[in-house]
Each structure stands twice: as structure tokens, then as C-alpha cells.
Amino acid sequence: MPKLPPAGRVSTVPAAPPSGNPARLIRGTFPLAMAGVCALLGRALELPQLFLPLMPAVAALPAMGRSGGRDVLGAGAAALGGVALLGWGARPVNVIAALAGVLTVTALIRAAARRSRRQETKLARLGRLAQVTQAAVLPRPPESVGGVRLDARYLAATPGATVGGDICGAERTPFGVRLLIGDVSGKGLDVVATAAETLHIWRELAHHESSLAGIALRMDTAVTRIHHHDGFVTALLINVYDDGRVELLSCGHPPPLLVRGGRASWLAGLDATAPLGLMEMVQDRCPTAVVRPAPDDWLLLCTDGVAECRNGAGEFYPLAERLTAFCGREPTVVLDDLEVDLARYRDGGCRDDAMMLLIRPPSRQHSG
Amino acid sequence: MLGSESCDRVVLAGRDEALTEVEDLLRHRRLVTVTGPGGIGKSALAGALARRPGLGPDAVVARTDLAPLIDPGLVPHWLARALGMDGPAGKPQLAALTEALGDTPALLVVDTCEHLATRCTEVLTALVDACPRLHVLATSRTPLRTPGLYPLSPVPLDVAAELFTEYARQLDAEEPPPDTVRRICALLDGLPLAVRIAADRLAHRSAADVLSSLTRAEAALDLPATAPGLPTRQRSLRDSLDWSLRLCTAEERLLWARLSVFPGSFELAQVLEICGDAALPPGPLVAAFTGLAWQSLIEPQPDDNEGTAFRMPRTTRAYGRQRLSLSGEERELLNRFLAWTLRAS
Ligand SMILES: Nc1ncnc2c1ncn2[C@@H]1O[C@H](COP(=O)(O)OP(=O)(O)O)[C@@H](O)[C@H]1O
Ligand SMILES: [Mg+2]
Numbered sequence: 001m002p003k004l005p006p007a008g009r010v011s012t013v014p015a016a017p018p019s020g021n022p023a024r025l026i027r028g029t030f031p032l033a034m035a036g037v038c039a040l041l042g043r044a045l046e047l048p049q050l051f052l053p054l055m056p057a058v059a060a061l062p063a064m065g066r067s068g069g070r071d072v073l074g075a076g077a078a079a080l081g082g083v084a085l086l087g088w089g090a091r092p093v094n095v096i097a098a099l100a101g102v103l104t105v106t107a108l109i110r111a112a113a114r115r116s117r118r119q120e121t122k123l124a125r126l127g128r129l130a131q132v133t134q135a136a137v138l139p140r141p142p143e144s145v146g147g148v149r150l151d152a153r154y155l156a157a158t159p160g161a162t163v164g165g166d167i168c169g170a171e172r173t174p175f176g177v178r179l180l181i182g183d184v185s186g187k188g189l190d191v192v193a194t195a196a197e198t199l200h201i202w203r204e205l206a207h208h209e210s211s212l213a214g215i216a217l218r219m220d221t222a223v224t225r226i227h228h229h230d231g232f233v234t235a236l237l238i239n240v241y242d243d244g245r246v247e248l249l250s251c252g253h254p255p256p257l258l259v260r261g262g263r264a265s266w267l268a269g270l271d272a273t274a275p276l277g278l279m280e281m282v283q284d285r286c287p288t289a290v291v292r293p294a295p296d297d298w299l300l301l302c303t304d305g306v307a308e309c310r311n312g313a314g315e316f317y318p319l320a321e322r323l324t325a326f327c328g329r330e331p332t333v334v335l336d337d338l339e340v341d342l343a344r345y346r347d348g349g350c351r352d353d354a355m356m357l358l359i360r361p362p363s364r365q366h367s368g
Numbered sequence: 369m370l371g372s373e374s375c376d377r378v379v380l381a382g383r384d385e386a387l388t389e390v391e392d393l394l395r396h397r398r399l400v401t402v403t404g405p406g407g408i409g410k411s412a413l414a415g416a417l418a419r420r421p422g423l424g425p426d427a428v429v430a431r432t433d434l435a436p437l438i439d440p441g442l443v444p445h446w447l448a449r450a451l452g453m454d455g456p457a458g459k460p461q462l463a464a465l466t467e468a469l470g471d472t473p474a475l476l477v478v479d480t481c482e483h484l485a486t487r488c489t490e491v492l493t494a495l496v497d498a499c500p501r502l503h504v505l506a507t508s509r510t511p512l513r514t515p516g517l518y519p520l521s522p523v524p525l526d527v528a529a530e531l532f533t534e535y536a537r538q539l540d541a542e543e544p545p546p547d548t549v550r551r552i553c554a555l556l557d558g559l560p561l562a563v564r565i566a567a568d569r570l571a572h573r574s575a576a577d578v579l580s581s582l583t584r585a586e587a588a589l590d591l592p593a594t595a596p597g598l599p600t601r602q603r604s605l606r607d608s609l610d611w612s613l614r615l616c617t618a619e620e621r622l623l624w625a626r627l628s629v630f631p632g633s634f635e636l637a638q639v640l641e642i643c644g645d646a647a648l649p650p651g652p653l654v655a656a657f658t659g660l661a662w663q664s665l666i667e668p669q670p671d672d673n674e675g676t677a678f679r680m681p682r683t684t685r686a687y688g689r690q691r692l693s694l695s696g697e698e699r700e701l702l703n704r705f706l707a708w709t710l711r712a713s
Contacts, residue, residue: 204457210441214461217445221454283436284449 031061031075035082048086049094055079055086056101063109072113076106141179146172147362148179148240151331153339155305155346155354165191166303166355167199171206176242178206181301181357182235182276183253184227194227198276202235212237212249213286216276220251220284223277232277236301240361246299249288251276254307257320258291259298264323267291267299295363298331305354309346317345331358380409380416381534381560382527387413390518391422394503397516399496401481401506404520405664405681406601406608407561410507411479413520417505418477428474435480435599440487447476447491462491466498473501481508482663483615489513509612510663519664522558529553531560535567536575544575555582557681561602565593585686609687612665619656622648624665625695628688629705633669633677642704 035058042051059079062071079102087095141150150170165184170177180202184195201222202215209215215237223233234253240246248256248267252275255267270289274282293299300323309317326337335358342354380387390413394400402410411433418429432450434443444461448454451474455464476495481488489512492504511517523531529549536544552575556562569578569591581587589606601611613621626643627634636657644653660666665684669677680688692698 201457208458208460210460211439213439213442214445217442217449218454218457218461221449222457225454284442284446285436 028071028074031058032078034058034061035078039082039085042086048088048090052083052086052090052094052098053101055082055098056105058082059102059105060109063112067113068117069110069113072106072110076102079106141168141170141357145170146177146240148177149331149360149362150179151335151358153335153356155339155343165195166305166353167195168301168355168357169199169202169206171203173207175206175210175239177240179238179240179301179357179359180206180235181253181303181355182233183303183305183353183355184233185231185275191231194223194231194233197226198223198233212239212247212288216249216251216273216286217279217284220276220279227277230277232275234275234304238301238359240359244361245290245292246361247288247290249273249286251279254302254304257300257302257323258293259300259323259327260294260296262324262327264300264320264327266320293361297361299359299361301357301359303353303355305352306342306356309342309352309354311345312347317342331360334358380412381531382523383409383413383416386518386520387417387420390417390505391420393516393518394422394505397514398502399492399504399506399514400516400518401508401512401514402518402520403508403511403664405559405667405684406509406612407559407605408520408522408664409560410520412560414477414479414505414507418475423473423475423503426473428472429477430474431477431479433479433599434484434488435601437484440484443484443487443491447478447495451476462494466495469495469499469502471499471501474499475503475505478504478506481506481512482510485510485512510615523560523563524558525550525553528556528558528560528563531563532567535564536570539567539571541570542574544570548575548579552579552582555579555585555588555682557683559681559683561593561608562588562605562683564595565591565605568592568594585682586690588683589686589690605683606687609684612663613687615663616665617656617659619648619652620659620663621691623653623656624660624684624688625692626688626697626701627660627666627680628685628692629698629701630680633672633679635676635678638708642701642708 035055038051038054038058042048056079059076062075080099083095083098083102087098140152140154143150148170152168154166165186167180167182167184169180171179180199182195182198182202184191184198186194198219202219205215205218209218216235219233219235223231227233232252235251236253236256237249237251238246248270250270250272252272255270255272257264258267271287273279273285273287279286302319306317306319309319311317322341323334323338326334326341328334329337335356338356346354390400390402394417402413404410415431418431423429428451430450430452432446434446437443437446444465448461448465448468451465451469453465453468455461455466455468457464459467478488478492485508488506488508492506492512493514496502496504506512511519522528529546532549532553533544533546552566553563556566566578566582566588569581571594573581581591589609590604593603601607613624616624623639623643626648627639629642630638636654639657640650640653644650648656657666661668661678666678666680668675669679689698692701
């Protein structure tokens with residue numbers, strides 16, 4: 001699983017790989033060879049009228065593969081040459097029939113090749129468009145926001161997909177750096193749409209709401225409005241203040257892991273409230289917790305796909321233990337290792353979208 | 369949303385006049401605060417008003433009870449959620465709500481504002497100013513500093529007695545003798561919450577027992593409300609007064625306790641003499657006195673023509689007296705009161 005590209009930089013996959021030259025050569029010369037062989041055999045065996053009707057078939061050869069207009073015309077020309085060689089001395093009716101056959105087949109195949117080429121281009125363009133849109137609606141956070149360094153990883157439930165119901169965001173705001181990790185309930189395209197809208201609303205609120213509780217309440221209203229079939233969104237809202245304090249509000253979301261001195265442990269003392277979309281059930285209670293990380297502390301935020309990942313035997317992934325085991329190297333390397341380990345562990349077990357966001361608060365010169 | 373409302377089968381008693389007056393005031397001011405001590409029936413009145421078709425059939429009617437809310441910054445959010453309107457995410461909640469509401473006709477009932485009075489005043493004033501067809505009815509033990517105030521009076525003795533009998537009927541208790549009922553209600557300061565709590569006792573005791581237990585005001589404080597649906601701050605009169613105490617300044621708490629030495633009415637001059645000392649110098653004492661009146665913990669003596677005499681309701685006084693004896697000041701204050709009485713006579 002590659003490292004997710006930062007927002008704004010979208011990697012696009014080329015449409016169809018250009019076919020290599022040898023293949024192209026074989027495809028171009030095959031009809032010519034067939035026409036030649038048929039003409040020689042017809043002449044040598046003195047049976048031109050037997051081989052003449054084969055020429056339209058030679059012209060049809062390009063239909064067997066993905067060929068361009070030039071291949072079709074080349075095959076047509078080869079077939080015409082064959083007709084000319086075999087037609088010498090044959091009955092005019094047969095020659096004319098063969099000629100008509102070759103021309104018709106060439107025309108038909110050329111038209112068909114054109115259409116399929118157009119369709120392919122369209123498909124390729126759609127594929128690219130989907131990726132660009134996905135990256136635009138659910139962009140990954142940049143490497144650093146307001147001095148907070150970030151590193152994200154995403155393991156999709158569907159291999160190859162780069163979006164699902166898991167979202168994360170990071171914004172530099174007048175209230176400090178604000179971070180979000182969230183998980184939209186449900187599966188399918190609806191979820192991607194809800195995820196995109198939820199993220200969009202969070203981003204706007206992050207710049208205008210002065211408290212995390214305010215953001216949560218308004219997101220709750222929004223999720224109730226946009227999420228179909230009474231779904232919900234679990235989320236962890238974080239505010240990193242300029243003085244180094246980190247405030248957290250968990251809406252039914254797993255707590256973060258605190259990595260300190262080479263050891264990882266679940267952050268204690270975070271009292272979760274109801275997921276967004278269900279806040280009414282807890283009378284809008286939004287308790288936050290404030291921690292003050294030490295200079296080299298890391299926080300690992302993750303979604304259920306990580307926190308509740310199980311193997312084939314149904315055992316939970318021992319995230320804190322595994323993370324501790326990988327600690328001691330560069331954060332990127334640690335995350336890479338963790339990701340590979342997690343992917344291996346969940347192979348065979350049930351899979352969910354899984355997202356990890358490693359945050360390193362700014363290390364201050366004057367700590368205190 | 370309002371627990372005290374949802375399971376009440378009792379119709380609002382003796383408040384027809386108040387309903388009409390508040391409705392009139394609301395039409396003119398668009399922002400009205402019903403004030404009065406806890407349990408007097410502010411929420412019940414506001415609830416009844418919200419059910420009247422005063423603003424026309426297409427008006428949005430929304431209610432919220434701010435009692436559980438602690439963070440003043442979230443007042444606009446609670447209002448927005450009650451109205452089911454959020455407004456654009458690119459604006460702070462108050463501005464967004466104002467935009468979403470626009471000139472929609474709406475009646476918003478905001479219950480229990482006392483602990484967030486300052487913020488409620490700001491937010492509600494701003495909303496009413498910006499939304500020309502919005503009407504807001506707030507309830508608060510402490511008046512909001514806005515022009516539209518409606519101080520709610522206790523219910524008359526007859527109404528209280530009727531209410532008591534009605535609650536008794538709902539409990540399937542034996543019909544209490546009218547005379548006993550009147551004597552019980554006379555001890556309850558016309559407070560519907562107290563009437564309700566006292567009537568609840570009839571499930572286990574006779575009316576005569578209830579009357580004799582109420583003659584000690586301290587006992588009335590701790591009668592538990594057994595009826596379902598009452599919010600925690602109304603589970604007993606003590607709970608209700610605890611909630612008020614929490615909103616008081618240190619000086620107000622001290623004065624509340626000290627005022628309990630007066631068995632009847634008192635005037636500010638007497639209070640200055642008896643309750644004032646180094647711990648409560650004249651300046652802060654006058655401020656605390658005003659504060660207690662502002663929060664409906666003391667009230668003008670009803671039959672006093674000059675309007676300078678105040679009294680403290682029985683249970684409020686009993687509560688203060690307990691705090692006075694806990695503080696260890698009771699003896700000293702009683703001595704001062706005695707000395708003053710002897711000098712005055
Ligand atoms: N006029 C009334 N008629 C009947 N019941 C009343 C009346 N006023 C109040 N009550 C009841 O008394 C209790 C306390 O009233 P409430 O409105 O909650 O007081 P407040 O809001 O002033 O603290 C509630 O159970 C309410 O139903
Ligand atoms: Mg009330």
C-alpha cells in the first residue's frame with residue numbers, strides 16, 4: 001500500500017498502456033503473411049478459386065485483436081494484393097465477389113475499430129475522472145499544518161479503492177490547528193457521498209466555530225440531514241492550541257494512542273459521547289478532554305477498521321503492543337511497518353476501511 | 369423535551385389572566401421573560417402558551433430547556449437545534465441561525481435561562497432584533513436584562529387547594545378534607561411545585577399526617593417528589609433551592625443564611641443593622657440584598673403599602689436557617705436579632 005499522496009497532488013494512472021513495438025509488428029504483418037501464403041498455395045496448387053474466397057477472411061483478421069485504423073487498412077491492402085495474385089486467370093465472377101467481400105469487410109471492421117477506440121478513450125477518461133474526484137472530495141491531509149506534522153495511511157476494504165467511509169482532515173484555523181478523523185457508517189457509494197459532505201462541513205465549521213462542542217453539535221445536525229437511512233458518523237475532533245495543549249472530543253470514536261518514550265498506550269480519560277447523528281440520545285452532551293503532550297510525543301488516530309480489526313480466528317489486532325514493537329524509528333517507517341503488519345493480520349478476517357493518522361505536535365524550543 | 373410537561377395530566381390552573389397578559393406582552397415586545405422562584409410554574413405557563421395558536425397556524429413553534437447546558441458558548445447551538453435549523457456552516461452559529469430563520473414566523477420557548485442569564489440576554493436580543501417575525505418566550509429565576517419582563521406570582525390559596533385535590537384524585541387517594549387541604553396549602557407559599565410534592569405524600573399517608581409534617585418547614589424541604597417526569601432539580605424543594613444557591617454569589621449565600629433569623633418581614637435598614645458586619649459590609653450587603661430579590665429568593669411583603677418590606681418564603685427561609693446553623697453563626701445572629709428587638713421595643 002503506497003503512502004497516500006498529499007492533498008492537491010493527485011496521481012493519475014495512464015489510460016491503457018501503449019502496446020509494445022514487437023506486438024504491433026506481428027499484428028501488422030500477420031495479414032500480409034496470410035495473404036502471401038494463400039496466394040502462393042493457390043498458384044502452386046493451381047486452385048485459385050478455392051483460395052479467393054479466403055481473402056475477405058484475411059481482411060477480417062484485425063478484428064481478432066485490438067487494432068488501430070492503420071492495421072485494418074494494411075490487412076485490407078494485403079487481401080487486395082492476394083485477390084490480384086489469385087485473380088489472374090480466374091473466373092471474373094469469383095474475382096469480383098472476392099473484391100467486394102474484401103472491401104465490405106475492411107469498411108465494417110474499420111468502423112467497428114473506430115467505435116471501440118472511442119469507447120475505450122471514454123472509459124479511460126471516466127476512470128481518471130473518478131480518481132481525481134475522489135481525491136478532490138476526500139483529500140489526504142498535507143504533511144504539515146501549522147507546525148503539526150501529519151502522516152496518513154489508508155487501507156480500503158475493497159482492494160484498489162482509495163476512498164470509503166473513513167475521513168480525515170487538518171486545518172489551520174484562528175482557533176489553532178484542528179484535526180478530524182471519522183468513520184461514516186454503512187457501505188457503498190452513498191457512504192462516499194456522505195463522507196465527502198461531512199468532511200466539507202467539518203472544514204467550514206473548523207474555521208468558524210470557537211469550540212469543539214459547537215462543531216460537534218452542528219455536524220450532528222448536518223449528519224442527521226444528509227445521511228440516509230438513519231446512519232451516523234463516529235468522529236474524533238481535535239484542537240491543537242498554540243500553547244501546546246491538545247483538546248479532544250470523541251463522538252463514539254476509538255481514543256487515540258499516545259506514543260511516549262517508545263511505548264504506545266490508549267489515551268485514558270477521554271469520555272466519549274454519542275456518534276454524530278445520534279447526539280440527541282445523550283441530550284447533546286459533549287465532554288472534552290485536554291492533554292499536554294511532551295515534546296517528542298506522538299498521537300496515533302485510527303478508525304474502527306484498525307482499532308477493531310480481527311484476524312480469521314476473531315482475535316483483535318493488538319494495536320498498542322504492535323505499535324510499541326515498531327517504535328524507535330522514523331515515523332514514516334513505523335507507519336509503513338504497522339500498515340504491512342495490519343494488512344497481513346486482517347487477511348482472512350473481516351475487513352473494513354481502515355485509516356491511521358499519526359500526528360506530531362510542534363516541538364517547542366521553550367517547553368514548559 | 370420538557371419532562372415536567374410530558375406526563376402532566378393536570379390543566380394549568382388559575383393562570384388564564386397570566387396567559388393573556390404574557391401573550392399581549394409577547395405581541396408587543398417579541399422577547400418576554402417570565403420570572404419567579406423555582407416551582408412557581410414558569411415552565412408550565414410557557415408550555416401552555418406554546419400550545420396556543422397565537423402566531424397563526426404556519427408558525428414554527430420550538431422549545432428547549434437549557435437546564436442541562438453548562439457552556440454559555442453553546443446557547444445559540446441549542447436554540448438552532450430546537451428550531452431544527454442550522455444555517456450555513458461557513459458562519460458562526462448565531463449568524464448562521466439568524467440567516468436560516470430570516471423572516472419565518474416562529475415562537476421559540478427557551479426554558480431555564482437563569483444560570484446563563486447574561487449570554488441568553490445577548491443571544492435572544494440579537495436574534496429578535498435580526499428576525500422580524502420571531503417571538504421568544506424565556507423563563508428564568510433571574511430576570512434577563514431585556515424590556516419584556518413578566519414576574520409570575522404564586523397561585524392564590526383557592527387555586528392551590530384545587531390543585532392539591534386534583535393531584536390527590538389522580539393518586540386514587542382518599543378525598544382529603546377541604547379544611548386540611550387549605551391549611552396544608554397555606555404553608556406552601558402558593559408554590560405549585562410544593563403543592564404537587566406535598567400531594568404526592570397522600571399515596572402513603574393521610575392528609576392530617578401531611579399537615580403535621582409540614583408544620584416543621586425543614587421537613588417540607590426534603591419531601592421527595594415521587595411523581596415521574598420531574599427534572600432532577602425539582603425532585604424536592606431542597607433540590608430546587610440547591611439549584612438557586614448555585615447561582616448565588618458568596619455574599620448572597622451569606623445574606624440568605626443570615627436573613628433566616630427574621631421570622632417575618634424585614635426592611636433593608638434592619639437588615640443592615642443585624643446582618644451587616646466585617647464579613648458583609650454595607651456596600652456588598654446592599655448588592656446581595658438586591659441580588660436575592662432579583663432572583664426571587666426574597667419578595668416584597670404583599671400587604672405592605674410602602675413597598676419597603678420584604679419577606680422570605682417559608683421553605684426558602686428553612687433552607688437558609690440550616691445553612692446558618694451549619695456555618696456556626698446561628699447563635700451570634702440570634703443574639704443580634706434579640707438585642708435589636710429589645711432596643712426597638
Ligand atoms: N398553574 C398550574 N396548574 C397546575 N400545575 C402547575 C401550575 N403551575 C405549575 N404547575 C406544576 O408545578 C410543577 C412546577 O412547575 P414548573 O412550571 O416546572 O415551575 P418553574 O418552571 O417555575 O420552576 C410542575 O409539575 C407543574 O406542572
Ligand atoms: Mg422551569
